Amino acid sequence: xxxxxxxxxxxxxxxxxxxxxxxxxxxxxxxxxxxxxxxxxxxxxxxxxxxxxxxxxxxxxxxxxxxxxxxxxxxxxxxxxxxxxxxxxxxxxxxxxxxxxxxxxxxxxxxxxxxxxxxxxxxxxxxxxxxxxxxxxxxxxxxxxxxxxxxxxxxxxxxxxxxxxxxxxxxxxxxxxxxxxxxxxxxxxxxxxxxxxxxxxxxxxxxxxxxxxxxxxxxxxxxxxxxxxxxxxxxxxxxxxxxxxxxxxxxxxxxxxxxxxxxxxxxxxxxxxxxxxxxxxxxxxxxxxxxxxxxxxxxxxxxxxxxxxxxxxxxxxxxxxxxxxxxxxxxxxxxxxxxxxxxxxxxxxxxxxxxxxxxxxxxxxxxxxxxxxxxxxxxxxxxxxxxxxxxxxxxxxx
Amino acid sequence: xxxxxxxxxxxxxxxxxxxxxxxxxxxxxxxxxxxxxxxxxxxxxxxxxxxxxxxxxxxxxxxxxxxxxxxxxxxxxxxxxxxxxxxxxxxxxxxxxxxxxxxxxxxxxxxxxxxxxxxxxxxxxxxxxxxxxxxxxxxxxxxxxxxxxxxxxxxxxxxxxxxxxxxxxxxxxxxxxxxxxxxxxxxxxxxxxxxxxxxxxxxxxxxxxxxxxxxxxxxxxxxxxxxxxxxxxxxxxxxxxxxxxxxxxxxxxxxxxxxxxxxxxxxxxxxxxxxxxxxxxxxxxxxxxxxxxxxxxxxxxxxxxxxxxxxxxxxxxxxxxxxxxxxxxxxxxxxxxxxxxxxxxxxxxxxxxxxxxxxxxxxxxxxxxxxxxxxxxxxxxxxxxxxxxxxxxxxxxxxxxxxxxxxxxxxxxxxxxxxxxxxxxxxxxxxxxxxxxxxxxxxxxxxxxxxxxxxxxxxxxxxxxxxxx
Numbered sequence: 008x009x010x011x012x013x014x015x016x017x018x019x020x021x022x023x024x025x026x027x028x029x030x031x032x033x034x035x036x037x038x039x040x041x042x043x044x045x046x047x048x049x050x051x052x053x054x055x056x057x058x059x060x061x062x063x064x065x066x067x068x069x070x071x072x073x074x075x076x077x078x079x080x081x082x083x084x085x086x087x088x089x090x091x092x093x094x095x096x097x098x099x100x101x102x103x104x105x106x107x108x109x110x111x112x113x114x115x116x117x118x119x120x121x122x123x124x125x126x127x128x129x130x131x132x133x134x135x136x137x138x139x140x141x142x143x144x145x146x147x148x149x150x151x152x153x154x155x156x157x158x159x160x161x162x163x164x165x166x167x168x169x170x171x172x173x174x175x176x177x178x179x180x181x182x183x184x185x186x187x188x189x190x191x192x193x194x195x196x197x198x199x200x201x202x203x204x205x206x207x208x209x210x211x212x213x214x215x216x217x218x219x220x221x222x223x224x225x226x227x228x229x230x231x232x233x234x235x236x237x238x239x240x241x242x243x244x245x246x247x248x249x250x251x252x253x254x255x256x257x258x259x260x261x262x263x264x265x266x267x268x269x270x271x272x273x274x275x276x277x278x279x280x281x282x283x284x285x286x287x288x289x290x291x292x293x294x295x296x297x298x299x300x301x302x303x304x305x306x307x308x309x310x311x312x313x314x315x316x317x318x319x320x321x322x323x324x325x326x327x328x329x330x331x332x333x334x335x336x337x338x339x340x341x342x343x344x345x346x347x348x349x350x351x352x353x354x355x356x357x358x359x360x361x362x363x364x365x366x367x368x369x370x371x372x373x374x375x376x377x378x379x380x381x382x383x384x385x386x387x388x389x390x391x392x393x394x395x396x397x398x399x400x401x402x403x404x405x
Numbered sequence: 406x407x408x409x410x411x412x413x414x415x416x417x418x419x420x421x422x423x424x425x426x427x428x429x430x431x432x433x434x435x436x437x438x439x440x441x442x443x444x445x446x447x448x449x450x451x452x453x454x455x456x457x458x459x460x461x462x463x464x465x466x467x468x469x470x471x472x473x474x475x476x477x478x479x480x481x482x483x484x485x486x487x488x489x490x491x492x493x494x495x496x497x498x499x500x501x502x503x504x505x506x507x508x509x510x511x512x513x514x515x516x517x518x519x520x521x522x523x524x525x526x527x528x529x530x531x532x533x534x535x536x537x538x539x540x541x542x543x544x545x546x547x548x549x550x551x552x553x554x555x556x557x558x559x560x561x562x563x564x565x566x567x568x569x570x571x572x573x574x575x576x577x578x579x580x581x582x583x584x585x586x587x588x589x590x591x592x593x594x595x596x597x598x599x600x601x602x603x604x605x606x607x608x609x610x611x612x613x614x615x616x617x618x619x620x621x622x623x624x625x626x627x628x629x630x631x632x633x634x635x636x637x638x639x640x641x642x643x644x645x646x647x648x649x650x651x652x653x654x655x656x657x658x659x660x661x662x663x664x665x666x667x668x669x670x671x672x673x674x675x676x677x678x679x680x681x682x683x684x685x686x687x688x689x690x691x692x693x694x695x696x697x698x699x700x701x702x703x704x705x706x707x708x709x710x711x712x713x714x715x716x717x718x719x720x721x722x723x724x725x726x727x728x729x730x731x732x733x734x735x736x737x738x739x740x741x742x743x744x745x746x747x748x749x750x751x752x753x754x755x756x757x758x759x760x761x762x763x764x765x766x767x768x769x770x771x772x773x774x775x776x777x778x779x780x781x782x783x784x785x786x787x788x789x790x791x792x793x794x795x796x797x798x799x800x801x802x803x804x805x806x807x808x809x810x811x812x813x814x815x816x817x818x819x820x821x822x823x824x825x826x827x828x829x830x831x832x833x834x835x836x837x838x839x840x841x842x843x844x845x846x847x848x849x850x851x852x853x854x855x856x857x858x859x860x861x862x863x864x865x866x867x868x869x870x871x872x873x874x
Contacts, residue, residue, distance in 0.1 A: 013584050015840070019847040020587035023594060023854070027422075030415040039416045047446055059406055059447055067411045067862050080859035087812050091805065095609060096864060156802030254863075 033071035074306045081256020091155055093255050099155050104260045105199045106251040107144050109151055109159035113388030115168040118401045119175075122380065125403035126177050128367055129378055135224050138172060139216060139381035140165055140181045141204070141337050144197045165384035180219045182212055198263045201249020202383075203312045206268045209340025210238070216341070216379070217348050224377055226328055228348035232272065241267045246301040247311040257305060265311045267294065270347060275323040279353075293318065293343040315339045319353040320346050331370060333357060334381040335400065341381065357400050365405060406447045408565075408648045409601055411861055417444065418652075421561075425656060434552045437560065437656060444561035449524035455493065456523060460558040462489050463533045464551055467540045471547050479541065486537040494530040497522055502724035525564040527721055531687055532558055536572050538691055545572045562652035566645045568663040568683035578659050589654030591847060594854040596647025601857035603820070604641035605865060606813045607633045610806050615776055619785045623799040627790045629807060635772050636817040639668065642681070668821045671757065672748050673738040673764050684721070688714050711743075712736055722775070727783055731774045738767060 030036070039062065046057045070076075084092040090100050097108045122138065129136045143161050145151075151159040162183070169179050186193060196208035204212070214233035220226035231237070245262040252260050274290040286292075298314040317339050328349040332338055338354050346352040353373065357366070370378060382400065389397035406413050421440040428436050446453040466486040473479045495503075501517040508515035536558065539545035547554060557575045578585045614622065614630025622630075646663040653660035667680035677685045689698075696710045719732020741747070748760035770787050777783030807814070825846070832838040 013587065015843045015847055016587040016591050017583060019594075019851050020590035022851055023590040026855075026858075027415060027419045031419040034415055036416040036419070039412065040420070043412075043416070043447065047443070047450065049450075059412070063406075063410050063412050066416070067864070070411055070415070070862055073862055076855075076859040076862040079856060080863040080865075083856060083859075089809050091609075091809050093863075093865075152798070152801065154805075156798065156805035158798065256863075 030071055034066070034069065036066075039066055074304075077253075077256045077306070078258050079256075081259030084255065085259040094155075096254055098251055098255055099151070100255070100260060101150075101154060103194075103199075105144070105194055105197075106202075106249075106255070106260060107150065108202070108251070108385070109157060110143075110161035110164060110385050111388060111391065112158075112160040113164050113391050115164060115171060115387060117390045118168055118387050119171050121401045121403045122172050122177065123175050125378075125380070126172075126175070128404075129370070132371060134370065134375055135377040136177065137216075137219065137224070137377065137379045138169075138177055138179045139219075139379055140169055140179065140183065141212065141335075141381055141383045142183045142186060142193065142196070143383055143385050144193065144202065146183045146186060146193050160388075161384055164387045168387050178223055180216065182215060185215050198249045198312070200252025200260050200263045201310060201312055202251055202385075203249070204337060204340070206266055206315065206340050207240070209315075209337070210268055210344050213341050213344035216345060216381075220328075220330075220349075220377070226349070228328075230348075232270070232347055233344070237271055238268050239271050240269075243299065243301060246299075248305040249312070250310055253306050253310075262305065263311075265299070267296075267299070267314070269294070273324075274347065276346070277321040277323065279319040279321070290343065290347070312336070313339060315343055317342045317354045317356075319351075321351045322346050322349065325350045329353075329374065329376045331355065331373065331375045331378045332381055333366075333378065333403075335383055335386060335397075337383050338381060357402055358397055360399070362405065366403060367405065406444060408645065408652070409597060409605075409857075409861060411858075414858070414861075417447075422655065434550065434556050438552060438556045441556070441559040441561040441564065445524060445559065445564060448565065449521075451521060452523035456529070456559070459490060459493055460529070460533070460555060462486070463536060463558060464554040467537055467554060468547065468551060470537070470540050483537055483541045487534055490530045490533045493523075494526055496520075497526055499720070499724045525566070528567045528569060529558060529564060531569045531684070532563075535569070535687060535691060539572055547572075560653065560656075560658070562649045562656070563660065566642070566649065567681075568646055568649060568661045569687050570661045570683065574659060574661050576659055577657055578654065582657055585654050585657050589651045589656075591651070591850060592654060593648050593651030594850050596644045596649075596651055598644070598850065598853040598857050599640045599647060599820075600644030601860045601865075602853060603813060603817045604637045604639075604644055605860065606810065607637040607640070607817060610810060611637050611776070613806075617799075619782065619789055621796060621799060622789065622794070623796040623803065624789060624793050626796070626799040626803040627786060627794075629803045631769050631773050631786070631790060633810075633814065634776055635668075635769050636814070636821070638772060638775075639664075639821065640817060666821065666823050668765060668768075669823065670764060671761055672742055673735065673767060674742050676764065676768060677735070677739075684718070688718060692717060707743075708740055711740055715739070725779070727774055727777055727780045730780050730783070731771055734767075734771050734774065 042057065042062050042065075046059065046062060049057065067073075090102075093100075099107050099109070101107060126136050145159075146162060148159050148162045151157050165181075165183075169181055173179050185191075186196070196204050196211070198205060210233065214230060217226070217228040217230055217233065221228055221230070243265045246265055247263055248257050249263055252263065270290050276288050276290070276292065278286050278288055278292060280286070293316050295314050295316065298309050298311055300308075313336075317334075325348060329351040330345070330349050330353070332342055332345070332352065332354040333356075334341070334354055335356060338356075342352055342354050353375075355366070355369070360366075386397055386400045389395045390399075390401055392398065406417065408414075417440075421437070424436055424440070425433055442453065442457065445456055449456070463486055466482050466489075470479050470482050470486075473482075497520050501520060504515040505517060507513065536545070536554070540547065554572075557570075557572055560575075563570060611630055611634040614626060615634070619627070643664045650660040650662070661683050663681060663683050665679040665682065667676055670676040670679055693710055693714050696713065697706060698710060699707050701707050701710065715732040715736035716729060717732075718735070719728045719730070722728045722731070748757055748764075751757045751760055770790075773786050773790070774780070774783040777786060829839075829842060829846075832842045
């Protein structure tokens with residue numbers, strides 16, 4: 008009706024074009040033409056073929072201003088006060104911006120069979136075995152029921168599994184019991200925006216594991232080395248974003264704090280790297296402090312949890328004990344601390360291996376005194392989903 | 406490739422638009438047809454040859470018919486053209502359903518074939534039939550260039566989900582190209598927002614509710630799921646239609662409207678004059694009226710015609726018994742309205758209002774059936790919406806979902822009604838408020854568009870509810 012109307016529409020149409028052109032140029036869209044043509048040129052589609060979905064996923068993950076869009080998305084979720092906005096990627100946010108994820112029900116049969124088989128193999132070869140249950144970010148499944156109205160089975164799965172292997176005479180250590188008996192708040196042990204436990208929590212857990220090794224396995228670890236007064240801490244406030252937080256945006260859940268913990272007493276190590284090279288060092292060699300840059304890109308830099316490295320090591324100051332930890336990424340913190348009280352500590356993460364690797368040969372070749380399986384409890388049941396990255400974590404019988 | 410994918414938005418659309426606008430006028434339709442073929446093959450790579458063959462046959466038959474006077478041969482050609490198109494549709498969409506039904510009835514062994522559904526087959530088959538029928542009846546005069554016919558049948562903006570535009574309505578817009586582009590761009594962004602910000606978000610609720618066994622649900626939970634599904638389906642399809650119309654206009658062509666605030670309807674009959682208008686009109690013009698429509702001397706024939714239309718409407722939406730049941734539901738209610746003269750016989754506002762409420766409830770139940778795996782599940786779902794069923798966990802979940810998604814539910818309900826045109830009409834009498842309104846409206850659309858893009862990049866749920874046709 009009025010001429011101005013068309014002018015207003017033209018201005019906004021220009022904005023639309025601007026977005027398209029900017030994204031086309033800065034996201035290197037022209038490179039995708041080649042991919043699209045490759046897709047069209049495929050003679051026969053197989054499971055290895057390029058698909059439009061895979062092209063879309065690859066393009067979206069490299070799009071220009073991706074993190075700004077993620078921030079916008081998260082900010083709006085925060086403004087609207089939504090807690091299950093990202094439930095399709097398994098993320099729920101509690102009132103205090105603490106991210107939690109539910110777990111499906113599992114029978115635990117697969118995990119039970121594999122664990123018992125591993126125990127039998129170790130027993131035959133005179134090697135000690137301990138199963139350590141590492142907690143997830145909540146120790147009561149009712150949290151989900153009360154806050155989000157859905158069932159999660161994380162703790163019930165763990166209870167069932169631990170009870171079954173306990174009945175099969177496997178020695179277990181359930182760290183949730185210690186949390187309860189010490190009256191700790193589980194949220195103090197974990198990052199808000201990451202599924203890992205904090206460095207102080209890793210130290211706390213290591214002391215309990217060391218105690219267990221002394222009590223049940225004949226170790227003689229000096230537990231006083233794990234006392235707080237033997238460590239120096241350094242804290243960064245609001246400095247990084249965890250892996251879960253990166254999926255929902257910093258404006259939604261805010262940034263996380265970080266505490267670095269290092270022993271004050273002298274340490275001396277020989278490190279055996281994955282490529283077989285050997286080098287000397289101290290406890291500081293476990294830590295890559297170059298990661299601690301609060302100004303780093305919070306989305307694309309390595310998460311701060313991984314500043315502690317899992318490296319096979321020999322502690323020159325301790326004479327006894329050779330331990331293999333079959334663990335997960337929680338062990339980035341526990342392995343360095345456990346190595347303070349044990350002569351030699353190695354670790355493996357089973358998801359990194361395929362069938363060409365023989366766990367049994369590896370154990371026999373290295374002549375371990377003790378094998379510890381230490382898993383975050385959400386690993387129980389991961390084998391139910393073939394697409395899960397944790398699918399092979401309990402594959403022990405090869 | 407979905408219109409709401411980043412590949413479409415930031416690769417396919419900019420390339421096709423820039424090639425189109427920088428090419429010579431005489432080459433534009435060829436180019437757009439080429440891009441439409443690429444788009445088709447990206448969505449349905451196995452069927453490009455079949456698709457091109459069927460539209461080539463259709464155009465060829467149409468062009469030959471155009472040159473003929475009415476004769477038996479012309480009728481034969483029409484039958485041939487329709488048979489080719491419906492034959493392909495029947496084979497890919499209905500063969501397994503027909504075979505298994507026949508097998509159940511007769512006990513004859515039937516082995517289902519692994520048949521993928523060619524992209525948009527129901528839409529382009531209906532366009533092809535209307536194209537042939539309109540040429541036959543003389544309603545359509547073909548363009549001098551056959552490429553226009555190819556483009557009409559294949560244009561990528563309408564291939565996935567319509568609207569089922571008629572040949573005569575698919576023409577270049579008279580207005581300035583800048584205006585048609587601007588209108589198209591705004592319309593596209595509006596549709597994108599409806600689809601991503603409302604339909605996809607509400608799909609989180611409906612996907613969850615409809616995937617649970619009804620026995621594990623509570624009445625509250627089932628109601629939440631069904632209402633959200635009614636809203637999701639509307640915003641999903643109207644959003645896609647807006648995007649289709651917007652893209653068509655960006656390329657300088659006109660496109661049929663497909664929705665007119667359907668949930669504002671006064672009766673079930675009128676609902677279908679507001680929902681998926683291009684499909685309703687297609688059935689009216691190519692099935693109902695040729696069969697005699699309402700003008701049959703015998704009442705029974707009128708209802709038979711309605712019956713046929715609604716069986717076909719149901720089966721068009723899907724090769725399953727629940728869709729036929731769903732079509733039958735509309736047949737019964739529309740026949741009831743025809744027979745009783747309702748709701749026109751209500752004289753009071755309360756009466757009319759109550760009937761509106763009844764209509765919405767009926768449509769809501771119908772969508773439950775539409776979205777159910779089979780008739781039994783649909784009926785069980787509806788039964789427990791009416792007969793109270795308690796499940797504490799499900800009720801707790803319903804409360805959480807309602808609280809968490811309240812913003813989107815309220816926005817969806819508001820925009821089901823013509824609030825924006827109403828405000829616009831109030832303001833349009835004075836120029837200054839109208840300008841202010843336009844600036845605010847377009848700013849909201851644009852900012853929401855950026856927000857919607859963030860949903861896609863964040864990997865949020867991105868289904869297409871009104872798909873697989």
